[in-house]
Amino acid sequence: MVTGAVVTAPGLSSYLKSLKSTPVEPSVEHLISLLKRRQIRNSRPCAVATLALLSRVVGEFKGRDAAKLVERIRQIGRRLTSAQPREVVVGNIIRRVLGLVREVVEDNVEAVTEATSDAGQSHPAHHDSLHRPQLISSISTFSPLKHASAEPMDSSSHYSENMSDSGEMSKRPPLLTSHTSYAPTSTAPLVNSLFGLFSHPDTPSASNTPTGVQPPDGKGTLTSLNLERLADSSHSRFDLKGEVMNGIQEIQDELEQTDDSIADNALHHIHSNEIILTHTASSTVQKFLLAAARKRKFTVVHVETHPHDHTATHSILLTGKKRDAEDDEEDSWKPLRSAGIQVVMIPDSHVYAIMSQVNKVILATHTVLANGALVAASGARMIASAAKAHQTPVVVVSGLYKLSPVYPFDIDELIEYGDAGSVVPYEDGDFVDLVDVENPLYDYVPADLVDLYITNLGGHAPSYLYRIVADHYRTEDINL
């Protein structure tokens, strides 16, 4: 597939290939420039590339100091997310791996502390079951007012500071530890966490103009108790690297199997003779529908998502393959037609008209946010709103890796605006000169328009997503 006699433009496949022979630091820069140039885009390729890079980083990591490893991954994470903040998946994968390192350390520390029963500081091991009370207690130290004032600042710092290379070390807000006693003093680092969301559901605050004020220096927090303990663990004898690598391998497997495990749920949700509406070229949705098609007959109405995704949509309907160039690692599958399913393709403008006949809407997504909202290909919100008007259930299928702990303070920040040339031909000189064209690539769909999420773990209500976030990400890592 890769490079015939002709030089090919860089992309995911060439990146993965080069990763084997290139040292870590150039690889990081390479990925950053690919992300900036959008040569790697969309959730899955981003996730695959990030994970491959991290496994290389861990593989090359020298020494046994877990704190250093955490800091190294964190630092790479900051650079990657600042390169392309709208590919939230990159941050998700970084956080997953960070959580993995911590977990490995804690498991071993626990073993050590149990053995020695060192009474100085008893560290309750962080099993997920313990999260809830801790978070509640820490949130109680804040007044709601404080949250409101802190929100915009945090949202701006989350994106902006990460984008500047120069200031990234100094401007980082204090780390959040889950120790209740370690109450943050100044800039409310907790606002990104789950409970913050629920005290202020879905209100992107009016004051989301960036203030330009730099958050206070947060360097000192590296010496938090948690990291101290991580550092301590370097004395113990266990194979940090090996275990982390195993964990990364597990995440890699999870990525590969995501579509299949989501598809396992298909029969619970799609019934015979239903009319299903979906959009964009999503392999997850296609596999989901195909799984159902093995046993049942139904009709699919496919929205073509003009202008930026329609070619991919067309080809996925005709051949079952997204693009012939990019996803070589992705096995192609038979199109729905060949499974005997009737597929009707409609333009985006027909969605409302046809919605009254639709039994269920299945949406693919770009990112799922912690409050149950999602960022999906443009047109998704219109579909979801139309479904709401007709009381049609909206089901979102998404791999867990797309689930992000990021809370949408500034929706505009999450939405990428693409090439205006795909809406209006650039040849049209007068148009180009006189008309401003905007081409948002994504839509923000608020949580109340979604009825059900199906992930590789099964179905969840949007209001339950916080729980899954808590299971998968450590609160320490929410701010990279």
Place this chain on the structure above:
Amino acid sequence: MPPKGKKAQGSEKSKAQDDERDEPLQAVILADPFETRFSPFTLEHPRCLLPLANTPLIEYTFEFLANAGVEDVYVYCGAHRDQVEEYINESKWMSQVASPFSKLELIQSTSHSIGDAMRDLDTRGLLVGDFLLVYGDVVSNLPLESALAQHRARRAKDKNAIMTMVLREAGTRHRTKAQGTSPIFVIDPSKDRCLHFEQMPNKEQSHFLSIDPLTLSDHQEIEIRQDLIDCGIDICTPDVLALWSDNFDFQAPRKGFLHQVLKDWELNGKTIHTHIVTDHYAARVRNLHAYDAVSKDIVSRWAYPLCPDSNLVRGQTYRLQKGNIYKEDGVILARDCVINPKTVIGRSTSVGDGSIISNSIIGRHCQIGRGVKIDGAYIWDHVNIGDGSIVNKSIIASEASLGKRCIIEAGALISHGVSIGERKTILGTQRITRSKRKRDNSDEVVRGEPDTAIVGAGGSGFEFRDSEEEDEDEPVDELVARGGLYNLASLSFSAESISTLNSESEEDFQISHQRSEAGSFVSVGSVDSATSHHAHNFDHDAAASIYDSLVEGHESANIQLELTSLRMSTNASEHQVRRAVVVAFVKRITQLIKAGTSVRDAVAQVFGQHQDLLTRTMFDKNASNKTDQVDFLVLLQGDLVNKDGGDSILLSAATKLVEMDVIEDDAMVQWWEGPKSSEDEGMRKVREKTQQLIDFLNQSSEEEDSEEDEEDEEDDDSE
């Protein structure tokens, strides 16, 4: 220049396995297109580092090359090499870690035109396979795979397919297209072959395109297109460089090279192809008008992902807000200032109360006072704008400062470091700078005296006038382009914009300028500027071939043969043959003189060997009216006007010719007395010394020729 350390080794290693079919893609960036279109900004800074949407121009070019998967990059620097070098060394493209290129090299040369640069490149022999030739001002997000694949497929089939031009379709009217001059491509769509190229208005200042009738009969289908943006991206083979070297009068890549190679297709058989793209973005920032258009395209995301919020350069932190407003971190806006759509504001810039900014690009660390109105302006870094000023469509370069209540009208250009006092109005036709060239054609600049009438008390700067503008005969095209950019600044611009030396349409003038240095010896302009197109062709080829033969010492007969066949094929007149001979001979003589031969020896050596050749160019031996011989002498005289020591060469040559009996005494006298030989100052001057010979001839025709030899001897010694 360190090669790319580990990465290079790594990639080489991996390449070694699957190579042989895969040679690295090379690219040449012409960082300096040898023009002065961006004066006065380019006086102090190189053109490729001028900021476009707050990012230096060359970054976009590098981005484009990285996007295309290029591995080796050669940057051809012209003026301000030190600055370019410093910038590139600091940038990520040079760093071992971040650069996607395995090799990045700066080449310095003394070239004064693109033609020279290309010939220089050829002699260096750096380029082994196909390479990309781009300018240092290309902005494009085009993936080149398909263009490259097509180029290689064509090349595998036919070795003569030497070049593929990438062109972007753009409709009949478009802001990003070149204004005024419009390139016309005649294309055979079935083979994507470019058959003819002409720039409108053409050399004769007309808008007529003359196509060879053969073109029409040979091709089933042709397209004549003027709706294409020529973005200056060429995929070339090394043959292209060889062609440049073969014809050393080529200066401009399109008007000169492309036009000529297509014309000579029957002679050299080389074909040039086009790759026309209908999606993606590709443009060149070729002049100020294009600067304006491309900036707008970038801000409006037509060039996505080349947008400010992609933060191409390290340390940039632009973020997009609704309505294409891009702000970097740390922008300080007063509470009641208004930022309208399509605006870019850099870090640490502060905007005061009540200011209104729209459609503008503002750099870093600018101080914008209260109540300022800025519309459609380009303001670079570290600029101060006083309270209450109004800035319309204009460019204010870095570190400039405006006093309170200034008005900058649309079209004004304010260069680096200029400061303008209070309550001044800068007209749209004015270009204010602080520095001027020390001498013509040198990069050194000195600071000029402030002109307080323009910049006000306490200001610094004066109105910029380009030294070239007096002797340039600029076609109208540049004016139109400028007028298009700043539509208020219309007619009065003609005088000012003359400086913009338009290399694409000014080939002839370029040549006469650079004749002495660049070695282009077909200087038609001074003697006979009414030459037809065809003849022009013949001049190039004939003169070049004679010169080559002279250098290599071929025999007269061979040269004669070659010349005759050339003459037949192009249907050239005797006059042209003579001119070609004269040009080539003079070229050879001056070269010998430079090499240290004395004038007399040089003349004797060159003329002496080729008596046959010379006599066969003139056919009026027995006529009483020696028009051919007179013509020859006039040509010789004209060609020597601009040469060093032309007068003594003329004397020796004339003497030698008389001595060889190529020119008869009568002819010499007729020439001397004819009106053409003393038409202007230069002609009179160059023939001054030959007076002795004429005196002698007059004497000898009156008296006996007994002492001829001795006299002759004396004449020559007197030099």
